[in-house]
Amino acid sequence: MFYILKIKGTTIIPDFIQIRDEKMTLRAYFRVSQKELGLKKNNLQEYSKEIINIIETLPFGKIHKYIPTK
Secondary structure, eight states, X not given: OEXXXXXXXXXXXXOEEEEEETTOOEEEEEEGGGHHHHHHHTTOGGGHHHHHHHXXXXXXXXXXXXXXXX
């Protein structure tokens, strides 16, 4: 189980994604514009299709609880 957070950046800081585990420990942190690369670098590529769909539809400032289907 993961928690996906989409955070709106500022003029200096870009928009970014945080992926945390069930204990809210940070598993991944990357820019929204580099979601494929961010998932690959953090060894989450097996969930990439589902997570990318969530990221694209998730509004900024919200937390999504993601339970992998595998």
